[in-house]
Amino acid sequence: MLREQSRHFDRRSSFRGHPQKVVSRWGRVPIKTVLAALATYATLLPQNAHSETSARLGGDLTSDLPFPLALQVAAPNVTAPERRELQASGFAPFHRLRTQEEGLGPLFVNNSCGGCHVNNGRGPANVSRSPALPSQMVVKLRIRGRRGLSASEMGSQLLDHSTQGSAPLSARLSWALTEGQYHDGTRYQLRTPKVILHPKNSSAGRVATSLRMAPPIIGPGLLEAVPWTTLFKLSFAQDALKDGVTGRLNWVKDARSGALTVGRFGFKATHPTVEQQTAAALYTDMRMTNPIFHDENLTAEVSESELSALTMYQRLGGVPAAHSQSSPRAAAGKGIFFSLGCELCHRSTLFTGKHKDPELTHQTIHPYSDLLIHNMGPGLADGVQELGATGAEWKTTPLWGLHLLDDRSKASVYLHDGRARTIEEAILWHGGEAARAQHRFTRLSKRERADLIHFLRSL
Template sequence: MRKLAVAPATALVSLLLTVSAWAQDITNLGGDLTSDLPIDTALELPAPNISSEELFQLHLAGHTDFHGSFLFTKLNGKRVLGPHFNHNSCGACHVKDGRGPIRISSRPPGSSVLVKVSLRGLNPDGSPRDVPRVGEQLQNHSIDGSTRYDIRLRWRTVRGVYPDGTKYTLRRPQLSFKIPGIRSTKVVHSIRMSPPTIGMGLLEAVPAATIVAMSDPDDLDGDGISGRVSYVPNLETGQIEVGRFGWRATQPTLKQQAAAAFFHDMGLTNELFLPEGKAQEIPDEQLARVVFYSQAAGVTPARDQDHPDVVAGKALFQQINCDSCHVMTLQTGDSEVVEVANQEFHPFTDLLLHDMGPDLADERPEFSATQREWRTPPLWGLGLHPFLSSKRPGYLHDGRARTIEEAILWHGGEALSSRESFKDLSAAERFQLIRFLQSL
């Protein structure tokens, strides 16, 4: 990955830059969108810099669209949800705008973890090949209350040990399902945990050129970390654009992400997903409200930034190159959403795809991303779990990591040397690094 700053000329300048980076105050993770409301509600309410009363009201209406259930919503007297779906509201999976519980349920009302499927290989345009009569994901719930595909998620234990002799246990998912009429060997799958939806508008407003400038597909700077841009189709413009959203950065805009979620996760047709002969179930204004809700919601501040363990952990984060991918500071450009325009903010991502090694690989490539590549997830909000949900958190694309520590221990591929450096830290230093991440 190429650093955005110009390389320093001397060791002294390098040291000063490093010290100043450690010292950089990242408390306002979301720039002017950082909220001082209580942590358990800040992500759901309008950002403090919302620019008008009208937009404030629009945001509150968007909250209802995002968190309200579509179970009983009707159009022309008919229920619109489904008939097959994964869950019945955005907020059921993105709980309080945070991550969802790791559960594939065999009972109503729904599941927050979803399974993407396709036939082997890719279509000429790079998109995965839909499974006939199924589509691109297993919609395992139905409005009549039945479930489909007999999906079972089990966990296999993996044991390891730190160089200092401390033992640890990880778990790896083992998924099974049945698609009537199709041999399971023909179908490849990918398990997806519902990620937090924090600061989405800021990520959308990072200029594509900034993301491209950080990429280093051939690792020209020889730091072992490449980073590739995910190029994906924009359904509205028909152009190939920089992907930003989803674990593989397969969606270029929040509008497309939300429209795809309505269609695939809830079975609700809309302006971007409207099969021939079907009525449009989500009016354009409702889709626009949900998008604005995600764009202009508040971001929680980092906490305890003066605590000695947090200060030390932040320095370690940079020393062992976690920030090569989890880039601490980005700038947005101009935006029609004035709230997110021209902000300096701290998401801890480069929005690029990285080869994370064979252990994290799934079976299902998507557009330019291979089975081993994942988009660097933002780390803001990592410590919010206890405030947002009482259920156990899951980290990484399939929720296999039960703790932040486990998430780090799964890193491989381009992140292998960072992971090894983490393992080589003393137990006290490992605690400090994790303490820093919990402060975000």
């Protein structure tokens, strides 16, 4: 892999031909600085030497079953019958349509986890279609003029459905189109969503919105099992590289223990564990109280054992194996991925530490994320601060499982608000800390772009 990287390094160095300052894959930085930084990076991250990846993206949890079974059935290394049973016991609570009798609502966004995370994968981009059709996106709300969502307000989101007819507030998406072009003259079009709340004349006028699509649920247990010290070292190493990439940890409160810990789930990494993210989804999207999030003096509508089943279902589910990684085009695309600097954030290899689930312990995984939050520039910013993350900061989205998508299908949307209709569009939106990588992408030839996309779609 190192040789592959340096080949791209050389090619890019010569093609802009600057006399003193070599144009490296990190932009206009003297080559010595780049090498010194690389050395620091390597010592900080012993695992970087292992960046050679395989199709076994989820380590021993990698599943060869077809989608969606790969995500829904216990991973192959979950072998004990009682562990497989525990995982399977979460299928029904995840996919069942909840009713008012069970505690749904009265206001809610969707009546099942699977209604948004379709087949455990990502959801399409739609809100408030009709009172009968639940929304599949979430609109977080913030009263303008106040700083950020506090922990107690994190549940502040649009509840556009009701168990008793229609909800008082709903939303509509309108899309603004902009045009641009690649360095080779190829034109492209991007779209930006605007959330329009109804009725307009209520306090909704003073409300800022943050639109979120439902991300796919792939290997969340493994992401939970990566030691926080690894992530901390990653952020440190990124700073040392001076390529503009400066990811950071989002410190949040663990709702069970009250301790300050590292956020990993959600587009702004606001929840530290699969269990807490699940409990928050029950409480905020379905308005169902549970052992972690509940109103005062109210018994939990979802029991401790049901919450545990939901959690284990996700934690011990499989990670789909990558496809045709060894094809020449995928290999070329992978080289480009490294040479553009994509891998600085979308880390190919991470190692899990010790976890209370033995199946998740000490795995070599290829999620293509550093789980850090990055300032992605004004284009992607929505101005809504959430706990420690600013409106411009987003967690690096893991890229494993991209082969499950099909750009021709309407359901395949990318980025936190589903604005990107293709992988190309998702890359073109990168700004801020990823501006250099984005710029290098726009200068690729058509063939190189296609190879890169080919690689991403093999994951």
